[in-house]
Structure formats: C-alpha cells, structure tokens
Amino acid sequence: xxxxxxxxxxxxxxxxxxxxxxxxxxxxxxxxxxxxxxxxxxxxxxxxxxxxxxxxxxxxxxxxxxxxxxxxxxxxxxxxxxxxxxxxxxxxxxxxxxxxxxxxxxxxxxxxxxxxxxxxxxxxxxxxxxxxxxxxxxxxxxxxxxxxxxxxxxxxxxxxxxxxxxxxxxxxxxxxxxxxxxxxxxxxxxxxxxxxxxxxxxxxxxxxxxxxxxxxxxxxxxxxxxxxxxxxxxxxxxxxxxxxxxxxxxxxxxxxxxxxxxxxxxxxxxxxxxxxxxxxxxxxxxxxxxxxxxxxxxxxxxxxxxxxxxxxxxxxxxxxxxxxxx
Amino acid sequence: xxxxxxxxxxxxxxxxxxxxxxxxxxxxxxxxxxxxxxxxxxxxxxxxxxxxxxxxxxxxxxxxxxxxxxxxxxxxxxxxxxxxxxxxxxxxxxxxxxxxxxxxxxxxxxxxxxxxxxxxxxxxxxxxxxxxxxxxxxxxxxxxxxxxxxxxxxxxxxxxxxxxxxxxxxxxxxxxxxxxxxxxxxxxxxxxxxxxxxxxxxxxxxxxxxxxxxxxxxxxxxxxxxxxxxxxxxxxxxxxxxxxxxxxxxxxxxxxxxxxxxxxxxxxxxxxxxxxxxxxxxxxxxxxxxxxxxxxxxxxxxxxxxxxxxxxxxxxxxxxxxxxxxxxxxxxxxxxxxxxxxxxxxxxxxx
Numbered sequence: 001x002x003x004x005x006x007x008x009x010x011x012x013x014x015x016x017x018x019x020x021x022x023x024x025x026x027x028x029x030x031x032x033x034x035x036x037x038x039x040x041x042x043x044x045x046x047x048x049x050x051x052x053x054x055x056x057x058x059x060x061x062x063x064x065x066x067x068x069x070x071x072x073x074x075x076x077x078x079x080x081x082x083x084x085x086x087x088x089x090x091x092x093x094x095x096x097x098x099x100x101x102x103x104x105x106x107x108x109x110x111x112x113x114x115x116x117x118x119x120x121x122x123x124x125x126x127x128x129x130x131x132x133x134x135x136x137x138x139x140x141x142x143x144x145x146x147x148x149x150x151x152x153x154x155x156x157x158x159x160x161x162x163x164x165x166x167x168x169x170x171x172x173x174x175x176x177x178x179x180x181x182x183x184x185x186x187x188x189x190x191x192x193x194x195x196x197x198x199x200x201x202x203x204x205x206x207x208x209x210x211x212x213x214x215x216x217x218x219x220x221x222x223x224x225x226x227x228x229x230x231x232x233x234x235x236x237x238x239x240x241x242x243x244x245x246x247x248x249x250x251x252x253x254x255x256x257x258x259x260x261x262x263x264x265x266x267x268x269x270x271x272x273x274x275x276x277x278x279x280x281x282x283x284x285x286x287x288x289x290x291x292x293x294x295x296x297x298x299x300x301x302x303x304x305x306x307x308x309x310x311x312x313x314x315x316x317x318x319x320x321x322x323x324x325x326x
Numbered sequence: 327x328x329x330x331x332x333x334x335x336x337x338x339x340x341x342x343x344x345x346x347x348x349x350x351x352x353x354x355x356x357x358x359x360x361x362x363x364x365x366x367x368x369x370x371x372x373x374x375x376x377x378x379x380x381x382x383x384x385x386x387x388x389x390x391x392x393x394x395x396x397x398x399x400x401x402x403x404x405x406x407x408x409x410x411x412x413x414x415x416x417x418x419x420x421x422x423x424x425x426x427x428x429x430x431x432x433x434x435x436x437x438x439x440x441x442x443x444x445x446x447x448x449x450x451x452x453x454x455x456x457x458x459x460x461x462x463x464x465x466x467x468x469x470x471x472x473x474x475x476x477x478x479x480x481x482x483x484x485x486x487x488x489x490x491x492x493x494x495x496x497x498x499x500x501x502x503x504x505x506x507x508x509x510x511x512x513x514x515x516x517x518x519x520x521x522x523x524x525x526x527x528x529x530x531x532x533x534x535x536x537x538x539x540x541x542x543x544x545x546x547x548x549x550x551x552x553x554x555x556x557x558x559x560x561x562x563x564x565x566x567x568x569x570x571x572x573x574x575x576x577x578x579x580x581x582x583x584x585x586x587x588x589x590x591x592x593x594x595x596x597x598x599x600x601x602x603x604x605x606x607x608x609x610x611x612x613x614x615x616x617x618x619x620x621x622x623x624x625x626x627x628x629x630x631x632x633x634x635x636x637x638x639x640x641x642x643x644x645x646x647x648x649x650x651x652x653x654x655x656x657x658x659x660x661x662x663x664x665x666x667x668x669x670x671x672x673x674x675x676x677x
Contacts, residue, residue, distance in 0.1 A: 025476070051476055057506055062465040062499035069469020072449060075476075077469075092496070096459050097466065103662045104441045105455060139662045139669065163664035241666065279673075 001181040006174045009149035009182060011040055013156035014078065018048050021076060024160055027054040027063055028080030037082050038116055038175060060089035067111040068098050068165075076160055081115030084169060085129040098165045099140030112159045114168035118211055118262060119294075119310055121173050124301035130210070130263040130294075132239055135167055136272070142192060143240040145169040147213035149180035151237055154190025162192055171211045178214070193238050195246035201232035204256035204323050207247055207273060209236040212260045212311060219316035229324045239269055247273060248281045255286040256323045260316055265293040287326035292319045339621060342559045348394075349623050350632065352554065355390040356611050357636045359413035362422050365640050366429055370589050374648065376431045377442045382410035384584035385518060387610025388551040389413030392514055392579070395561035396452070396484060403565070404452045404470055405484040406463040410516070410583070412444055414486070419451035420444075423643040433653035440658075460491035464500030464513070471509035482568045484512040484561075490521020490529050492538060501574065505542040508573035512564045515576065516551065518583040523595045539576040551581030552610040555617065582608070 004012065017024050025048075026041055032055040035042030045053040056063050060081060067077035081087045087094070094113065101107040119128035135141050142164050146152040152170060159166035182188065198213055199220050206216045213235045220231040234250050236243065251257050257277060259270035274289045292311045300306055340346065363381050370379040382389060389407070393414035396403035407414045412425065427435030428446055436446040447455040454470070456463050463485050471483040491497055492515060504511045515535040519525060532538055539546030545567065549560040557579055564575035582604045586593045593601070618624040660668040 054507075057499075057502055059465075059499040059503055061462075061496050062468065062503035065462060065465020065496065065500060066469030066472055066503055069466040069471075070473045070476075071469075072454070072466075073470055073473040075473055092459055093462060093465065097457055097462050100457070102664065104437060104445070104457075105447050106437075106661070107447065107449070107454075108664070142663070241663075 001183050003179045004149055004182050005176050006146075006149045006152045006170075006178040007038065007040060007176055009153035009180070010156055010170060011042070013153035013188070014041070015044070017157055017160045018044070018052065021160075023074060024076040024078065025052040025054065025070075026078045026080065027056050027067060029056055029058055029082045031055060031080050036080060038172065041080070060086050061093045064090040064093040064098065064111070064113060067113070068093070068101065068109050071109045071111045072107050076110055078112045078114060078160060081113060083127050084115035084117035084131055085126045087113065087115060087131055087167075088134070091134065094135065094141065094165070094167070095138045099138045101140075102164070103140060108163060109165050110163050111165045112156070112168050113165070114156070114159075114170060116172035116175070117169045118171040118173050119299050119306060120211060122301060122303055122306060123299075125298040128299045130169070130261070132169060133263055133268050136240055136269055140165070141240060142166045142238070143169065144192060144238045145171075145209045146190070146237060147171070147174070147198075147210055147235050149178055150182060150188060151190045151196070153182065154188040155192070155237065157189045158192050161189070166192070169210070173211050174214070190237065193241045193243060195243040196235045196237055197232070197246070197250070198235040199231070199233040201230035202254060203230045204258060204320060205232045205234060205250040205254045206258045206260055206316065206320065207234045207236065207250065208260040209239065210262055212262050215311065215313045216260055216316055218313045219320060222313070222317050223320055223324075227321060227324065229320065231320055242273070242276070244276055244280065247277065251277055251281045252284045255284055256326065257285070257289050258292060258316070258319055258323055259289060260292045260311060262294055262310060264296045265291060266296050268293055287323050290319055290323060292316055340623060341555050342562065344558070346623060349618060350628060352390060352394055352558070353614065353618065353624070353629060354632050354636065355394070355413055355417050356386050356554070356614065357632055358416055358422060358639070359386040359390060360611060361636050361640050362425060363412065365644055366426070367589065369426070369430065369644075369648070375429045377429075378588035378590065379429070380409040380443055380588050381585035382412050384604055384609065385410050385516065385551070385581050386413045387554040387614065388514070388516065388557045388579040388581050390417055391554045391557035392484065392561040393417035395558055395565050396482065398452060400450055402452055403482045403484065404449065404454060404467075406454045406456060406467050406486065407444060408456055408486045408488060408516070409444060410518070411486050415444060415453050418453040419448065420453060421643070422640055423647055426643055427647045427650065430647065431652055432647055432650045433657070434647070434650055438657065439653040459496070460488065461494030461496035461500070464497050465503060466500075467511055468500045468504035468507070468509055471504065471511040472507055474510055475507070480569055482510045482512060482565050484514060484565070486514045486516060488521060489515065489517045489519070489526055489535060490524060492535055493529055501542050501544075504574045505544045508571070510568040510571070512561065512568050512575045512577065514561070515578045516581060517578055518581045520583045520587070520596070522587040522591075534578060536576065536578040542574070542576075544574040544576050545572065546576040546578065548578040548580065551579030552608050552613060554610055554614040
C-alpha cells in the first residue's frame with residue numbers, strides 16, 4: 001500500500017470525484033494552472049480543463065454565491081478558500097443565503113467550501129484561523145474537519161456527495177506532516193456525522209478534532225508511559241452534525257472528560273460539547289469537564305507567542321493529570 | 327384605422343415585433359400586478375397580511391416589460407426578482423393565489439409560511455426569490471448563468487438590483503465575477519429615487535447607474551423605466567446580446583417609487599408635489615394605455631374587458647385562500663437539511 005500525505009489524500013479524493021461525476025467542478029483563487037496556493041489542485045486544470053477548474057477574482061462572496069447558483073442548477077461545485085481565514089468575507093453568503101436555501105425555499109445547495117485552516121505554522125492572525133465556531137451556530141451547514149489522511153480523502157468524497165452544503169476544514173499543519181498507507185482501488189468514503197475512536201482507554205476521555213487529535217495522541221502516549229493512565233481519544237471528524245452518541249459512550253466509559261481544541265475558548269465548540277454532556281450524561285461524571293483551548297487572543301506571529309497561545313501536548317498532559325487525580 | 331384582418335404579426339405599425347395579443351397580454355400583467363397589490367393593501371389593513379407589504383406602484387411597467395423580454399416556459403430563462411418585481415414573477419408564471427398565501431403566511435403557500443412576501447421561487451418556471459441581503463442575488467445569478475455557459479445551454483439570466491443595493495459588496499463581487507466569466511446575464515438596475523428614505527445623492531457619486539458599468543467592462547444602456555415598450559425593447563436587445571455570447575449586459579431603468587419603503591412608511595421625506603407629478607404625469611400603466619389607444623393597438627373595451635377579468639381573478643384567488651389555516655407549529659422542524667430530515671424537538675416541549 002502506498003504511503004500518502006494528508007494533502008495527497010485530499011487531492012486524490014477530489015480527483016476521484018472529478019473523474020466519477022462530471023457535475024463536480026472547482027472554483028477559487030489560483031486553483032487552475034498554478035494548482036492552488038498549497039498545490040491541492042496541481043494537475044487538475046491539465047486533466048479536467050479550465051472549464052472545470054475555474055480561476056476566479058479575489059472575491060470570496062462571489063465564489064460562494066456562484067457556487068450556490070451552480071448547485072441550484074444541479075452542479076456539484078467545490079469552492080476553495082485560499083486560506084480559510086478569508087471565508088469570513090463570504091460569511092453572509094454562507095450563513096444567510098446558502099444555509100437557509102433548503103429550508104426557506106426548498107433549494108438544494110450541495111456545495112463544498114474547503115480551505116486550509118489552523119495554526120502551529122507561524123502564519124500570524126490571518127493565515128492561522130479556525131473558523132468553525134462562527135459557522136457551528138448556523139443551522140443548514142455541515143462542518144467536517146479531518147485529522148487523518150484517510151479521513152481527508154474520505155470526508156472530501158462524502159462532502160462532495162452530500163446533498164447539503166459542507167464546510168470542509170483541512171489543517172495545513174497536517175498537510176505534509178501526516179502520512180498514512182491508503183489502499184489503492186478501494187473506495188474510501190468517511191460518513192459525515194460519525195466520530196472515530198482514535199485510541200482506546202479507560203481512565204479518562206479526550207474529545208478533540210483536527211490537529212489537536214495528534215497532540216492528544218502524543219499526550220496519551222506520555223500519560224501511559226509516565227503515569228500509567230490510559231486516556232481514550234475521540235476524534236470528532238464532523239462537528240456539525242455532532243456525534244452525540246459517540247461522545248456519551250466515551251463519557252460513560254471513563255467518567256472523566258477533557259475537551260481539547262485549537263480554536264479559542266469563549267464561544268468555542270468545546271462549550272457546546274460540555275453543555276451536551278451535562279444534559280445527557282451528568283450523572284456519569286466523576287469530575288468537572290475541563291477544556292484545553294487556545295487563549296482568547298488573535299493568533300500572534302512570533303513563535304514564542306504562538307506557542308504560548310495555542311494548546312500544546314504538554315498542556316494536554318498536565319490537564320489530563322489534573323483530571324486523573326481528581 | 328389599422329385593418330383587423332390578416333396575420334397581426336405583419337402589421338407594420340405594431341411596435342417591437344409584438345402582436346396585438348402580446349400587447350394585450352402585457353397590459354393584463356400590468357393590471358394583475360396593480361390589482362393584486364391593491365388587494366394586498368386591503369388585506370394588510372385587515373391584518374391578514376402578517377408582515378410588511380411592499381408596493382411596486384409606479385414600477386409595474388419595468389418589471390412586467392423586462393420579464394416579458396425573456397424566453398419563458400419550462401427550463402428556459404431565469405430571473406431573480408426583488409421586492410418590487412411582483413410583475414416580473416407573474417410574467418414568469420407565479421400565480422396570484424401563491425402571492426396571497428405567501429403574504430398571509432398560509433400553510434399551503436409556496437414556502438409553507440417560512441418566508442415572507444415575494445421571497446419564493448420556482449426554478450423550473452424561471453424565478454428565483456431574493457433574500458433580504460441586497461446584492462446577494464448577483465453572485466448567485468452569476469453562478470446560475472455560469473452553469474448555462476458551462477453546459478452550452480442557450481439560456482439567459484436576468485437579475486434586478488435597486489439603486490441603493492449597488493452600494494453593496496456582493497453587487498461588486500458578483501458583477502465583476504460575471505463580467506470576467508462573460509456570463510449570459512442581464513442586470514437591471516432600478517433607479518427609483520429612494521433606498522428606504524435615502525436619495526441617490528447620498529448613495530453614490532455617479533449621476534447614472536449605467537456609469538458604474540464602465541468599471542466592469544460591460545455594455546450598458548439607460549432607459550425610461552415608465553415607458554413599457556421602451557423597457558421591453560431595451561431588455562430584449564440586452565437578452566439577445568447576452569444569449570449571443572456578448573457577456574453581461576447592464577440596463578438602467580429610470581423609474582420612481584411612489585409608495586414608502588413598505589406600507590408602514592409615511593414618506594414624510596418625499597416632496598408631495600413630486601409624488602403627485604409621477605402619479606399624474608408619469609404612471610407607466612396610464613402611459614401604456616394611452617399608447618395602445620392612440621396607435622389603435624387596442625380598443626377601450628379590450629382593456630376594460632381585461633380589467634374586469636383580472637378583478638374577478640383576484641377575487642377568486644382571495645376567496646380561495648383567505649380563510650386557509652396557518653402552518654402547524656411543529657412543521658417548522660423538517661427540511662433544514664436533506665439529511666437529517668428534521669431538527670430535534672427540544673426536551674422542554676415534552677415536559
């Protein structure tokens with residue numbers, strides 16, 4: 001089995017869907033001959049032609065709006081945000097137009113809006129964001145956030161096939177850092193709405209997604225070796241709709257839960273998860289639910305500052321120890 | 327006198343290659359628009375219209391005439407109307423009873439009580455309802471017409487934008503995108519003097535909206551929006567050019583909003599003699615009727631016959647739906663997504 005990176009897996013998924021379904025097309029900034037800022041669509045223009053890999057003006061609202069219009073007409077557009085930070089420029093289009101279209105008007109809008117997100121890369125305040133909380137609040141959107149190469153491929157394929165609009169968040173720190181053996185010739189489709197148990201454990205649960213899945217796994221290894229604590233790690237994979245059942249399963253198994261995300265704390269996804277655990281599994285808890293998140297500041301550039309603001313493996317280890325000892 | 331015998335399409339004095347039947351059909355749409363809105367006003371005063379009521383008084387002509395220039399029928403041209411383009415929707419095939427049900431939030435209305443006024447659509451018939459965020463329909467229509475182009479379909483899109491909404495970011499982004507892609511899109515910019523209460527001088531620094539087209543490298547024209555036949559002809563030309571591959575066409579229609587932003591708005595900011603002048607001297611329906619009669623394209627009794635039938639039609643539509651029920655509360659839950667099929671009913675509703 002060939003070893004592929006997270007980025008290559010995403011690329012394969014996109015490519016296979018373009019081959020499979022001629023309604024699928026890509027639009028975005030520099031996605032054509034240049035192949036995209038991170039080379040996700042390298043070679044696509046040569047294979048599929050400029051009509052299916054469309055270079056657009058710097059106009060995120062127009063990119064998402066045009067994708068919506070094309071989707072109404074039966075197409076399956078995949079819109080790239082060069083950095084996901086710029087999706088905020090299309091916030092109105094996504095939340096007011098796209099997300100409500102089926103409900104208010106019966107309009108199918110099967111679009112995928114994807115783009116590189118996340119920090120740990122010294123990108124500064126506008127090339128490092130995790131925008132999920134801004135959209136998590138919007139009925140009508142789905143949000144997926146793969147952590148593994150397999151899911152990068154499986155979720156892009158599932159997102160393109162889904163009949164609802166999907167925000168696909170791909171972590172640029174994982175692009176070339178994660179490698180995985182993926183079978184050739186086997187169709188990989190990750191169902192939207194299903195979490196993945198990334199590591200089994202009995203003493204406490206770490207519920208997370210994106211890059212912090214890897215940091216949580218690293219922390220779990222250390223906890224096992226250094227403390228003899230068996231931490232379970234749940235990779236959510238989809239944030240909207242959230243897999244409540246998987247979350248409650250792990251809570252009921254370990255009775256202690258640590259919520260970890262790279263996004264800032266206030267109004268973040270972890271707060272919603274904590275509320276759901278409180279509502280659905282309160283009597284199973286043996287300790288308060290704790291959060292490890294970014295500090296509530298814009299993400300700064302200097303390595304020393306960024307490292308301080310973002311949650312690190314060491315933070316997860318310490319928080320887990322605190323919980324284990326509770 | 328023009329002879330009434332022989333094929334009417336060859337009658338030389340008829341304007342814009344329209345037949346007598348078509349001229350009368352245009353008149354009928356104008357009359358339906360105005361009569362339906364008058365009926366809605368009565369229903370609004372009886373509190374049967376749930377939300378605001380938005381009149382197109384004075385703008386019926388440009389709405390009807392521009393839509394009439396499109397190819398209509400199943401899966402042909404598509405337009406995206408604004409709040410004051412009721413006439414355009416009727417031309418594309420929306421039925422008065424649907425408009426009435428929608429305004430009254432009836433369970434059997436086109437959006438089953440989910441959306442207001444003329445915010446609804448029938449893509450097959452060729453109209454895509456707006457959302458309240460002005461400008462947003464331009465990128466969406468860019469995407470629809472991009473699809474026509476990608477598939478090589480000889481179809482055209484038409485999108486309306488008010489003078490005020492040309493100040494939005496999505497207007498700019500969508501228009502630029504469509505211009506670059508040479509989408510078969512006609513943009514009708516309605517200069518109606520008022521964006522809620524804001525006059526053009528406080529909205530933009532160009533004199534004519536058509537001046538804005540230069541910045542996008544697209545063809546533009548300006549037409550008297552209260553001259554029904556002029557609007558029809560100008561739109562027809564723009565539509566033909568767009569269909570022929572000439573890219574985005576921008577048409578400014580100069581008209582006037584004679585009512586307030588919505589029925590609650592008392593228009594205290596409008597000089598009264600201005601309203602009076604537009605009502606008495608420049609009403610699009612009056613002007614059209616005058617043309618029809620002057621040129622003997624129609625007779626008085628043709629028009630009064632239409633008026634009578636339209637009144638009966640609107641009465642019938644009102645009677646059919648005025649006492650219908652509103653939707654049941656729990657029908658609010660399904661349909662946010664294709665999957666899952668319905669939102670969760672929250673726990674406290676089962677206590």
